Amino acid sequence: MYRLPGFEYYRPLSLEEALVLLDKLEDAMVLAGGTDLVLDLKTGRYKPKSIVDTSGLKELKYIVDTGEALRIGALTTIQELVDSPIIASKTPLLWEAAREFAYWQIRNMATIGGNLCNASPAADTAPPLLVYEAVVKAVSTSGERYIPVTEFFLGPRRTALDKKELLVEVVVPYRNLERHGYAYRKIGRRRGHDISIVSVAVALRVDDGLITDTRIALNSVAPVPIRARSIEEFLLGKEPSIDLFREASKLVDRDISPISDVRAPAEYRLHVSRILVEELLLKSYKRAFKGGFE
Amino acid sequence: MKVEFVLNGKKVVVDVEPNELLINTLRDKLGVKSVKYACGIGECGNCTVLIDGEPVLSCLTLTVDVNGREVVTDEGLSREGLTKLQKAFIEEGAFQCGYCTPAFILMGEYLLREKQNPSIEDVKEYLKGVLCRCTGYINIFKAVLKTSSRREDSGNA
Numbered sequence: 001m002y003r004l005p006g007f008e009y010y011r012p013l014s015l016e017e018a019l020v021l022l023d024k025l026e027d028a029m030v031l032a033g034g035t036d037l038v039l040d041l042k043t044g045r046y047k048p049k050s051i052v053d054t055s056g057l058k059e060l061k062y063i064v065d066t067g068e069a070l071r072i073g074a075l076t077t078i079q080e081l082v083d084s085p086i087i088a089s090k091t092p093l094l095w096e097a098a099r100e101f102a103y104w105q106i107r108n109m110a111t112i113g114g115n116l117c118n119a120s121p122a123a124d125t126a127p128p129l130l131v132y133e134a135v136v137k138a139v140s141t142s143g144e145r146y147i148p149v150t151e152f153f154l155g156p157r158r159t160a161l162d163k164k165e166l167l168v169e170v171v172v173p174y175r176n177l178e179r180h181g182y183a184y185r186k187i188g189r190r191r192g193h194d195i196s197i198v199s200v201a202v203a204l205r206v207d208d209g210l211i212t213d214t215r216i217a218l219n220s221v222a223p224v225p226i227r228a229r230s231i232e233e234f235l236l237g238k239e240p241s242i243d244l245f246r247e248a249s250k251l252v253d254r255d256i257s258p259i260s261d262v263r264a265p266a267e268y269r270l271h272v273s274r275i276l277v278e279e280l281l282l283k284s285y286k287r288a289f290k291g292g293f294e
Numbered sequence: 295m296k297v298e299f300v301l302n303g304k305k306v307v308v309d310v311e312p313n314e315l316l317i318n319t320l321r322d323k324l325g326v327k328s329v330k331y332a333c334g335i336g337e338c339g340n341c342t343v344l345i346d347g348e349p350v351l352s353c354l355t356l357t358v359d360v361n362g363r364e365v366v367t368d369e370g371l372s373r374e375g376l377t378k379l380q381k382a383f384i385e386e387g388a389f390q391c392g393y394c395t396p397a398f399i400l401m402g403e404y405l406l407r408e409k410q411n412p413s414i415e416d417v418k419e420y421l422k423g424v425l426c427r428c429t430g431y432i433n434i435f436k437a438v439l440k441t442s443s444r445r446e447d448s449g450n451a
Contacts, residue, residue: 038355038356053356055359103339108348108350
């Protein structure tokens with residue numbers, strides 16, 4: 001683990017140069033913060049012929065509020081998300097997930113784009129971005145396209161990105177969630193330090209006493225970070241109550257397929273997922289109505 | 295590749311392969327031994343250095359990526375004698391084997407730079423990325439808090 005295998009190294013000085021390199025190179029991987037890729041090069045998970053080091057592309061570091069959505073440059077670090085008052089006020093779920101993300105040294109290196117492209121089932125930024133229904137901007141020498149985060153993860157370590165494409169921006173719409181209550185929780189062995197055993201992000205909206213929108217996303221309990229669609233559909237149009245949330249949380253079995261690994265057994269993940277969904281639905285409701293069911 | 299950066303206040307130029315990690319350049323080529331190798335996978339924080347003032351892990355950083363930047367290690371803090379925090383570590387016995395000490399001191403100095411009056415919770419939060427496997431954390435926390443209160447005293451005097 002002390003040294004890295006050899007590779008051809010390219011350090012583009014502009015986005016355009018990076019795209020030309022990705023178009024031209026046969027077996028290349030993109031380096032951003034390095035907290036995942038450098039580690040995976042050490043362990044031999046990946047053995048690319050070339051590395052395109054994008055870490056010098058300052059033009060991909062920004063947070064812009066359009067009034068409807070936040071546009072976040074792919075190389076924005078997790079610590080920059082934590083430090084941003086805009087992220088905290090407009091996309092609080094993303095802010096909470098960023099705060100729980102590893103620790104200082106890692107947060108200063110890891111980027112939002114890298115966290116998505118690494119496509120770990122445990123990606124910390126994924127549950128909030130799935131709830132906000134964020135969209136990523138992918139560019140290549142032949143043009144650009146937008147991919148919803150809900151369609152971005154294809155499997156563990158597999159994304160909808162083409163080899164020649166670079167993820168340059170994450171667009172997080174927040175306007176239509178401003179009247180939702182929300183809640184986030186990550187379970188790991190040590191608080192904020194460990195890879196998640198399960199994280200859950202929830203947003204809930206109630207109008208005239210009935211649930212009009214629910215969004216529930218989980219990581220580490222399926223091959224990719226996912227939305228719990230069965231629960232979302234079950235809750236739609238119903239009157240919120242403690243019993244309803246308990247009943248709904250049991251449906252999480254239909255949406256997730258946890259496995260056992262070094263961090264936790266599958267049974268534990270399933271159990272904790274149910275509990276968290278129930279707890280976070282209640283918390284979301286309380287936040288939306290500043291009181292709850294008392 | 296030729297890489298030029300400022301290390302503990304001095305400009306250095308090194309010739310490295312693109313796959314060389316910063317921790318190896320610092321330890322093997324530049325004689326900076328306070329930066330420790332332990333887990334190699336971003337779990338333990340013992341290889342922490344400050345790059346442009348921000349703590350990062352040198353075992354996951356390519357040396358080519360610090361070109362034109364400023365790197366500070368524990369050695370760089372004590373160029374004019376031990377800092378208050380380093381003295382407090384000695385007074386509080388905040389180490390046994392000492393392997394993790396440089397990383398804790400860097401994170402402690404970083405915290406004291408960011409927050410004037412850190413609470414115990416702040417100390418835990420800032421230092422949580424460094425693992426100590428022998429002495430435990432109590433004396434380390436005490437050393438950081440002691441330094442903070444002393445600084446406050448001298449400010450009021």
